[in-house]
Amino acid sequence: MAMRIDMHVHSNVSDGTDSPTRLVFAAQEAGLDVIGLCDHDTFDGITEAREAGRRIGLQVLPGVEMSTRYKDRPVHLLGYGCDPWNRPLLAELTKLRASRVNRLQAFLDKLAELGLPLTEEDVAESRGLSPSLGRPHIADAMVAKGYVANRDEAFAKYLGDGKPGYVERYATPIEEAIRLIRGAKGLAVIAHPWGPGAKDVLTGDALAELAKAGLEGIEVDHTDHDSRSREMLTQLGARTGLIRTGSSDYHGTGKLNNPLGINVTRPTAYQEIVNRIAARGGVGPA
Ligand code: AMP
Ligand code: FE
Ligand code: FE
Numbered sequence: 001m002a003m004r005i006d007m008h009v010h011s012n013v014s015d016g017t018d019s020p021t022r023l024v025f026a027a028q029e030a031g032l033d034v035i036g037l038c039d040h041d042t043f044d045g046i047t048e049a050r051e052a053g054r055r056i057g058l059q060v061l062p063g064v065e066m067s068t069r070y071k072d073r074p075v076h077l078l079g080y081g082c083d084p085w086n087r088p089l090l091a092e093l094t095k096l097r098a099s100r101v102n103r104l105q106a107f108l109d110k111l112a113e114l115g116l117p118l119t120e121e122d123v124a125e126s127r128g129l130s131p132s133l134g135r136p137h138i139a140d141a142m143v144a145k146g147y148v149a150n151r152d153e154a155f156a157k158y159l160g161d162g163k164p165g166y167v168e169r170y171a172t173p174i175e176e177a178i179r180l181i182r183g184a185k186g187l188a189v190i191a192h193p194w195g196p197g198a199k200d201v202l203t204g205d206a207l208a209e210l211a212k213a214g215l216e217g218i219e220v221d222h223t224d225h226d227s228r229s230r231e232m233l234t235q236l237g238a239r240t241g242l243i244r245t246g247s248s249d250y251h252g253t254g255k256l257n258n259p260l261g262i263n264v265t266r267p268t269a270y271q272e273i274v275n276r277i278a279a280r281g282g283v284g285p286a
């Protein structure tokens, strides 16, 4: 049987809803052999996930999904195999997480103006122990208050980019994030490039420019991309020498359209990524 590899999943260490341990068990139940744990702006779930994976024979490739910016648009960047103690990368992740917390009051002010009051305690409750506060936690607090039915409605009406409750935050310039990942012996893959946010600026020329800056892979098979986009991105990626990946971007019950394994990465692409990480002394799957 071919290996089933889901390269990009989230735990409740960021905005997923499964603990790292539960996530690993759910991945095995879904018939997966490998997951790439890519929580937003933190490595904190990796150790627990790898321990759970070791007990049941499921491999965990360490990853992170960094909040970056390209031509003033939000772009998510996956870093695989990074040394989790690399100082410059850790410093940048700390800065990103701080900006997530620093914007909370602005969110609460905007929501109060919209007649949807929330307190810091309400958000602390939905955030739990996550070091990476995200809009989904605010959405969950709104659900708990009965303001909206689910995260989707909260984003569609209030929290999504450009909506009346939206607040900006800091994001790393993408070329700098690519350098930081590579400097930590990791491998950078652009996440869902033609999802909402940056599609019109992430042209073939832009991808070629990012490949020159050290980008090595492109996430093509993702629920944000229709079949036409996947064909075009596959061609652009091949032309630029980018490794093509696929993933569910699983968030537990936080994103019901993204069940584990709905998109996967081909074993040959996975092996190439693992080989490159090993060659530069990064952290491989375990
Ligand atoms: P933030 O990290 O605070 O910028 O929030 C962005 C996160 O919200 C993304 O990583 C997604 O996981 C999540 N998200 C975006 N849109 C939706 C949606 N419609 N429903 C649920 N989660 C969403
Ligand atoms: Fe997320
Ligand atoms: Fe993302």
Ligand code: ZN
Pocket: 008, 010, 038, 065, 249
């Ligand atoms: Zn993600």
